[in-house]
Amino acid sequence: MTIHSSSKVRGFPLQIVLIFPFVVQVFGIVGLVGYLSFKNGEKAVNNLAERLMERTSSEVNQHLDAYLSIPHKVIQINANAIRMGLLDVRDRLKVGKFFWHEMQAYDLTFISLNLATGEGTGAGRYDGKTVTIDDNAIKTPNLPKNTKTYLTDNDGNPTQVMTTSTWDTLNEPAYTEPVKAGKPIWVRIYTYYDPAYPPYIVASAGRPVYDVSKKLIGVVGAEIHLLKLSEFLQKLNVSRFGQVFIIERDGMLIANSAQEKPFTAVNNQIKRLKAIDSPNPVVQGIAKQLQQRIPDLQSISNTQKLKVNFQGEDFYVHIVPWRDQHGLDWLVVVGIPEKTYMGQIHANTQISILLCFMALIVATTIGIFTSRWIVRPIWRLNQTTQAIAFGDLEQTLQQSNIQELNTLAHSFNHMARQLRQSFIALENSNAELEARVEERTVELKTALSELQCTQAQVVQSEKMSSLGQLVAGIAHEINNPVNFIHGNITHLDEYTQNLLQMIYLYQERHSSYDPQIQAFAEEIELEFLIEDLQKMLSSMKMGTERIRSIVLSLRNFSRMDEAEFKTVDIHEGIESTLLILQHRLKDRPEHPAIIVIRDYGNLPQVECYPGQLNQVLMNILVNAIDALDEVNTKRTYQQIQENPSQITIRTSVTNSQWVEIAISDNAQGMPQSVQSRIFDPFFTTKPVGKGTGMGMAISYQIITEKHYGKLQCFSTLGQGTQFIIQLPIRQQTDTVGEFPKQLN
Numbered sequence: 001m002t003i004h005s006s007s008k009v010r011g012f013p014l015q016i017v018l019i020f021p022f023v024v025q026v027f028g029i030v031g032l033v034g035y036l037s038f039k040n041g042e043k044a045v046n047n048l049a050e051r052l053m054e055r056t057s058s059e060v061n062q063h064l065d066a067y068l069s070i071p072h073k074v075i076q077i078n079a080n081a082i083r084m085g086l087l088d089v090r091d092r093l094k095v096g097k098f099f100w101h102e103m104q105a106y107d108l109t110f111i112s113l114n115l116a117t118g119e120g121t122g123a124g125r126y127d128g129k130t131v132t133i134d135d136n137a138i139k140t141p142n143l144p145k146n147t148k149t150y151l152t153d154n155d156g157n158p159t160q161v162m163t164t165s166t167w168d169t170l171n172e173p174a175y176t177e178p179v180k181a182g183k184p185i186w187v188r189i190y191t192y193y194d195p196a197y198p199p200y201i202v203a204s205a206g207r208p209v210y211d212v213s214k215k216l217i218g219v220v221g222a223e224i225h226l227l228k229l230s231e232f233l234q235k236l237n238v239s240r241f242g243q244v245f246i247i248e249r250d251g252m253l254i255a256n257s258a259q260e261k262p263f264t265a266v267n268n269q270i271k272r273l274k275a276i277d278s279p280n281p282v283v284q285g286i287a288k289q290l291q292q293r294i295p296d297l298q299s300i301s302n303t304q305k306l307k308v309n310f311q312g313e314d315f316y317v318h319i320v321p322w323r324d325q326h327g328l329d330w331l332v333v334v335g336i337p338e339k340t341y342m343g344q345i346h347a348n349t350q351i352s353i354l355l356c357f358m359a360l361i362v363a364t365t366i367g368i369f370t371s372r373w374i375v376r377p378i379w380r381l382n383q384t385t386q387a388i389a390f391g392d393l394e395q396t397l398q399q400s401n402i403q404e405l406n407t408l409a410h411s412f413n414h415m416a417r418q419l420r421q422s423f424i425a426l427e428n429s430n431a432e433l434e435a436r437v438e439e440r441t442v443e444l445k446t447a448l449s450e451l452q453c454t455q456a457q458v459v460q461s462e463k464m465s466s467l468g469q470l471v472a473g474i475a476h477e478i479n480n481p482v483n484f485i486h487g488n489i490t491h492l493d494e495y496t497q498n499l500l501q502m503i504y505l506y507q508e509r510h511s512s513y514d515p516q517i518q519a520f521a522e523e524i525e526l527e528f529l530i531e532d533l534q535k536m537l538s539s540m541k542m543g544t545e546r547i548r549s550i551v552l553s554l555r556n557f558s559r560m561d562e563a564e565f566k567t568v569d570i571h572e573g574i575e576s577t578l579l580i581l582q583h584r585l586k587d588r589p590e591h592p593a594i595i596v597i598r599d600y601g602n603l604p605q606v607e608c609y610p611g612q613l614n615q616v617l618m619n620i621l622v623n624a625i626d627a628l629d630e631v632n633t634k635r636t637y638q639q640i641q642e643n644p645s646q647i648t649i650r651t652s653v654t655n656s657q658w659v660e661i662a663i664s665d666n667a668q669g670m671p672q673s674v675q676s677r678i679f680d681p682f683f684t685t686k687p688v689g690k691g692t693g694m695g696m697a698i699s700y701q702i703i704t705e706k707h708y709g710k711l712q713c714f715s716t717l718g719q720g721t722q723f724i725i726q727l728p729i730r731q732q733t734d735t736v737g738e739f740p741k742q743l744n
Helices: 015-069 070-083 091-104 173-181 227-234 281-293 339-389 403-509 515-523 528-556 569-582 612-631 637-642 695-706
Strands: 110-115 118-123 132-136 147-152 158-165 184-192 202-212 218-223 243-248 253-256 263-266 267-272 304-310 313-323 329-337 566-568 596-601 607-608 646-656 658-665 710-716 720-728
Touching: 015 227, 015 313, 015 329, 070 091, 070 110, 070 202, 091 110, 091 118, 091 147, 091 158, 091 515, 110 173, 110 596, 118 218, 132 158, 173 184, 173 202, 173 218, 184 267, 202 267, 218 227, 227 243, 227 253, 243 281, 253 566, 281 304, 281 313, 313 612, 339 403, 339 695, 403 528, 566 569, 566 695, 569 646, 569 658, 596 710, 607 612, 612 646, 612 695, 612 720, 695 710
Parallel strands: 596 646
Antiparallel strands: 110 118, 110 218, 118 132, 132 147, 147 158, 184 202, 202 218, 243 253, 243 329, 263 267, 304 313, 313 329, 566 607, 646 658, 658 720, 710 720
16 A cells, blocks of 8 residues: 655745735835825925915015005195195295105105196105205206206205206106096106116106196106015015016016116116016026917916926916006016925935835834734724714723723723813803804994994094184185275275266366367266266175175184084074085086075074084085986986976974974985985995095984984985974973974
């Protein structure tokens, strides 16, 4: 019997079977983590670069918005000062001194006034530091160098002439372009080169100024040096190799963050550069790539994000349009090289790969000895943790055969209990905090609303007080000479009559014919002279009486600062207000006069604050005139004549203790939604800049709180609006709240 030995069965050792899948798994995980780390790092770089460029573009736009608004604010202030008569344009040196003080307050390069006569004045920093004053006389053949530049003392007073030069005001773009536009604009970028000063390249803002008769007075201007923008861009943290530059739509450089200037000086002239001609290679390269990608820069209307390559290097590029309301239309370009961030990413990737291999070896070795003891307890811990993470806070961890894991399980269970308690406490605290925040928010909103209302009321009161003081001063100044003229007209009339009697008496007593006297009498038209002289005296007397009547009305209206109740005639206040508004009521070329119908009752003297009551009447009448003007813009002259605009003012005594003033118009009226909010603070239906929304709110407060009266509005669409004011005749505590029955 032959016994065959059993063949040896071949297989894999258990250790290899346990290690090999673990090694493959760890190796795959390490490789995947390394790859994802690299991709996530690359993505993070892209996001970081994009956020940096967006932040940089935002900073540049905010700076442009703020910095380039200064010139137009300054010229608006100067134009208002000229129109209001605060600056006498005839005193050029005084105006120049005023501009000198403005230069101390604003970071500008030049502030100017160019008059329509060819004269002008200004203050500027030609060397970037010292403020000088320019005085421009009219350029004539005898005065070719018509401009003097003065050094000043510390108070802005001219001390000595520094230089003289030629300036043709009426042919300079700083004058001609704003006049042609008829509104505030940016004049094209102006350059000037003088070896004695730094290069002068500025953006100039201009605004025409007109008097009340729409006659041109001149042009006020303000200039900013474009190198100021480059200095700002150089301070931005864009990276060591990145660049920021601003260009016009035609590709001309405005400013850049490079050390190279955006212009060159050739033959004593400043030559502006296009971005593609910039001496900085980064700016030039980005600009050329931009020109290839987007040949028509005018087509860019929103933010463009590009990735360009030049000289073998990738750049992230953002192009953001920037515009303002006065005509500037620029592009802000931010370029950042990819290597700024990817260099460190590549280095970190190599280190990560090395560490991954080391970790693979260590993990494989340790995994052989520990996987069987720790995998299952850790898996249970993981499951419990995920359950808690999804909100199941009642989960607990079972104990195992490993002492350390038992301690971990005990600590974990204790932590879970504390976490449940913390969540409950946090929910309670959150609910309480939300309630307190909501309550505090309501209080702050209420306080803010009251503060805004009070502030607006104070501003309005100050404006009306200033108006009253101005009107009173004008009335006083006019009254003195008019009284003198009016008082002497009577004596002049008497003297004239005496002289005429003398002539008549002489003619009776010496009636003999004298050819010389007769010829002279015919030459001067003696009979017509005697007849017309009497008419002239009568006309002069009527004119002075009219002026005295106007002055009296102005003085009545100007009683703004009387802090106590006064007994006054309500009709005088109404007539004074109508006189102030006469320029808006009278005939105009576009429409006939607004008819004012006076239906006055027999009113007694009323105790009130005259100035504040005049303010209420002014607000109501101005609103009525505005409403009628709005209707008239949609009608022809003939239609207005057929159905004329009317304002009816009716006064009467009601309930023996109250007076009533009703002011109505025949405009279009207002809907109920507007009528219900007419007395709300800051509510207005007028365009922006034509109404604050505080006029009727302040009027309501003056009538109800200051005079204990009542103010109501009644309006019907298509028929008109009526405001009814009711005031007590005597201000007594027992009359407070006792309104006439017909308005209750």
